[in-house]
Amino acid sequence: QKEVEQDPGPLSVPEGAIVSLNCTYSNSAFQYFMWYRQYSRKGPELLMYTYSSGNKEDGRFTAQVDKSSKYISLFIRDSQPSDSATYLCAMREGAQKLVFGQGTRLTINP
């Protein structure tokens, strides 16, 4: 079993829809949770960062962490074609290495 599981998709939704991206993990010691966005032929770009449990909102993006269920989510409201990218979840235990999910390929259709 992988430490971090993420559905690779692809996921295709119409413009304006609410998008939900999710990751599950097995290591209960993970404390730091991140979402990266990776456009085609580019490096990953840090989108959201959360420490421990709870929600964090930044514009149209909301990151949610449920440590009791070992489950994290990224919600995108009012999705735009420019949101089309691969979204990678990542997490780490303290100063240990980052562990990434496989990435979900998202397409927003105009």
Next chain:
Amino acid sequence: SAVISQKPSRDICQRGTSLTIQCQVDSQVTMMFWYRQQPGQSLTLIATANQGSEATYESGFVIDKFPISRPNLTFSTLTVSNMSPEDSSIYLCSVEGGGETQYFGPGTRLLVL
């Protein structure tokens, strides 16, 4: 956030040759990281490079295959040695950001024939 550049951005190489990838950061950083991202796969950490010390390699990666240099606090190189088609991948460098995050460079796309 740090601005990271990588050279080359892409290359096509012949089997058995070596390629050195450069990573430049616009600020001084203690730790730099090298990752591999194979097609359709997640990022896999190759090694961590601290200035002034030997790089620390992850399981499955060895110094003879992926030698790393870290001559100063803004620069690092990764060499992919004696390449085979299985080394075709995207190679990414990253640096520590705030709060246990990391920032990534644009990547080097390598195709080995």
